[in-house]
Amino acid sequence: MYHHLTVVALTPETPDAVTIHLEHPDGQVLPSQPGQFLTLIVPCGPDGRKERRAYSLSSTPHEAPRLSVTVKRVTGGLVSNYLLDNVQVGQQLEVMAPLGNFSLVPHPQAARSLVLVGAGSGITPLMSILKAVLKTEANSRVLLVYGNRNEESVIFQQQLNELEGNSNGRLQIEHVYSQPLHPGGAHQHTGRLNRTALLRILEQRHDAPATQATYYLCGPDGMMAEARAALDLLGVPANQIYRESFVAAAEAAETAALHGDVSAAPAAPAGTRRVTIRYEGSEYVLDVPEKATILETALAQDIDLPYSCQAGLCTACRGKCLSGKVHLDEREGLSDAEMKQGYVLTCVGHPLTDDVVIEIG
Ligand SMILES: Cc1cc2nc3c(=O)[nH]c(=O)nc-3n(C[C@H](O)[C@H](O)[C@H](O)COP(=O)(O)OP(=O)(O)OC[C@H]3O[C@@H](n4cnc5c(N)ncnc54)[C@H](O)[C@@H]3O)c2cc1C
Ligand code: FES
Incomplete structure (x- = not known):
C-alpha cells in the first residue's frame, strides 16, 4: 500500500x-x-x-x-x-x-459528451480525465469550463491551449475570470462561475443535448452547488453528475457558523462504544470514546489503518459495516449506492451501538 x-x-x-x-x-x-x-x-x-x-x-x-x-x-x-x-x-x-471514485475508465469505442467544470486547483483531476479521453476516445467530445481569478492564475494554461489546438474540435475550453486582466477575449467570460454563467455556456453548445452529457465537477463548494443547480434546471439525471471536494463541508460550515446561519452538528453518542475492525487478516477491538472517530481511536493505538484526507472526502478509509450502527459526520465521499450497501468512512465515523464490526479492504 x-x-x-x-x-x-x-x-x-x-x-x-x-x-x-x-x-x-x-x-x-x-x-x-x-x-x-x-x-x-x-x-x-x-x-x-x-x-x-x-x-x-x-x-x-x-x-x-x-x-x-x-x-x-x-x-x-x-x-x-x-x-x-x-x-x-x-x-x-x-x-x-x-x-478514488472520481474517475473515468476510457474506452476506445466510446462516443460521449463530457462536460468538466472546475475552478482553481480543481482542474487537476479534470486535466487527467480530459487528457485520457482525448488520447483514447476518438469519438468523444469534451467541454471544459474553468474558473479562475484571472489569466495568470490558470494552471496548465499552455498545455490546455495545445490540447485544444490539436484536438480537431474535440476539446472546447471556456474560461471564466472573476477579475480578468484583459477582458473580452474569445471563449472568455467575466464574473463568477455560477449557475447563470454555466447555463449561458451550456446553451451555446450544440453537439449533444445537456441531458445526454456526463458532468465532472471539482472546485469550491459554492461553485459546485451553483453548477449542480444549473444541471438540475436542465434536468440532468443525478447519475450523470460526478463531484470531487477538496475541502470538507464541515470546514465551510465552521466559517458559516461564525455568521450564525448553520445549525449545530448532531450530538455525539454518549459513552464509549466497542468496535471491531477487520483489516488485512487481523482483527482489532477498539473502545471508541464519546466524540472520537473510529480512525483516530485506532491511530492513537498505533493500528495502521488506511486513510488520507481525514475529512470524509476521499474514501481512503472506507470499510463495510457488517453489524451495528455508525454515524457519519460527513458523507461527501460516499455514493448513495455505497451508503445502501453499508459502507462507512472511519475518519468521520462514530459508533452508535456496541456491536459495530467493520471490514476494511
Ligand atoms: C480527494 C482530494 C484531492 C485533492 N487534490 C488536490 C490537488 O490536486 N491539488 C491541491 O492543491 N490540493 C488538493 N487537495 C487538497 C489537499 O489535500 C490539501 O487539503 C491542501 O493542499 C491543503 O493542505 P495544507 O496542509 O496545506 O493545509 P492545512 O494545514 O490542512 O489547512 C490549513 C487551512 O486551510 C484550509 N484549507 C485546506 N484546504 C484548502 C483548500 N483546498 N482551499 C482553501 N482552503 C483550504 C483548511 O480548512 C485550514 O483552515 C485534495 C483534497 C482531496 C480530499
Ligand atoms: S480518510 Fe478520506 S474519507 Fe476518510
Missing part, C-alpha cells in the same frame, strides 16, 4: 502552484485511473510528524510509470507550503497507491 517515489521533475504552473512528477525507483507502474488521487505522506508536522494529504493525479495512465500531482499553495497550510517551498528533484516522497 505504501511506496517511496522519486521526484523526477518539477513544473512551475503559476506563482503558487507546482506539478511534482514522481516515479518508482524500479520503474514499477502503480495502477491508476484518470481522476484518482495520490496520498502524499510528508514529515512536515510538529517534531517531524508525518502528515497525509490527498492530491489528485494530473497525469494519466498512459504517462506511466510517471505519476504527477499538482499542488496549489493554501495560505497557512502545512503540507502545501512545505511541498511548494521544499520539494526538490531527486528527493523521495512516501505515497499511498492511487485511490
Whole structure:
C-alpha cells in the first residue's frame, strides 16, 4: 500500500502552484485511473510528524510509470507550503497507491459528451480525465469550463491551449475570470462561475443535448452547488453528475457558523462504544470514546489503518459495516449506492451501538 517515489521533475504552473512528477525507483507502474488521487505522506508536522494529504493525479495512465500531482499553495497550510517551498528533484516522497471514485475508465469505442467544470486547483483531476479521453476516445467530445481569478492564475494554461489546438474540435475550453486582466477575449467570460454563467455556456453548445452529457465537477463548494443547480434546471439525471471536494463541508460550515446561519452538528453518542475492525487478516477491538472517530481511536493505538484526507472526502478509509450502527459526520465521499450497501468512512465515523464490526479492504 505504501511506496517511496522519486521526484523526477518539477513544473512551475503559476506563482503558487507546482506539478511534482514522481516515479518508482524500479520503474514499477502503480495502477491508476484518470481522476484518482495520490496520498502524499510528508514529515512536515510538529517534531517531524508525518502528515497525509490527498492530491489528485494530473497525469494519466498512459504517462506511466510517471505519476504527477499538482499542488496549489493554501495560505497557512502545512503540507502545501512545505511541498511548494521544499520539494526538490531527486528527493523521495512516501505515497499511498492511487485511490478514488472520481474517475473515468476510457474506452476506445466510446462516443460521449463530457462536460468538466472546475475552478482553481480543481482542474487537476479534470486535466487527467480530459487528457485520457482525448488520447483514447476518438469519438468523444469534451467541454471544459474553468474558473479562475484571472489569466495568470490558470494552471496548465499552455498545455490546455495545445490540447485544444490539436484536438480537431474535440476539446472546447471556456474560461471564466472573476477579475480578468484583459477582458473580452474569445471563449472568455467575466464574473463568477455560477449557475447563470454555466447555463449561458451550456446553451451555446450544440453537439449533444445537456441531458445526454456526463458532468465532472471539482472546485469550491459554492461553485459546485451553483453548477449542480444549473444541471438540475436542465434536468440532468443525478447519475450523470460526478463531484470531487477538496475541502470538507464541515470546514465551510465552521466559517458559516461564525455568521450564525448553520445549525449545530448532531450530538455525539454518549459513552464509549466497542468496535471491531477487520483489516488485512487481523482483527482489532477498539473502545471508541464519546466524540472520537473510529480512525483516530485506532491511530492513537498505533493500528495502521488506511486513510488520507481525514475529512470524509476521499474514501481512503472506507470499510463495510457488517453489524451495528455508525454515524457519519460527513458523507461527501460516499455514493448513495455505497451508503445502501453499508459502507462507512472511519475518519468521520462514530459508533452508535456496541456491536459495530467493520471490514476494511
Ligand atoms: C480527494 C482530494 C484531492 C485533492 N487534490 C488536490 C490537488 O490536486 N491539488 C491541491 O492543491 N490540493 C488538493 N487537495 C487538497 C489537499 O489535500 C490539501 O487539503 C491542501 O493542499 C491543503 O493542505 P495544507 O496542509 O496545506 O493545509 P492545512 O494545514 O490542512 O489547512 C490549513 C487551512 O486551510 C484550509 N484549507 C485546506 N484546504 C484548502 C483548500 N483546498 N482551499 C482553501 N482552503 C483550504 C483548511 O480548512 C485550514 O483552515 C485534495 C483534497 C482531496 C480530499
Ligand atoms: S480518510 Fe478520506 S474519507 Fe476518510
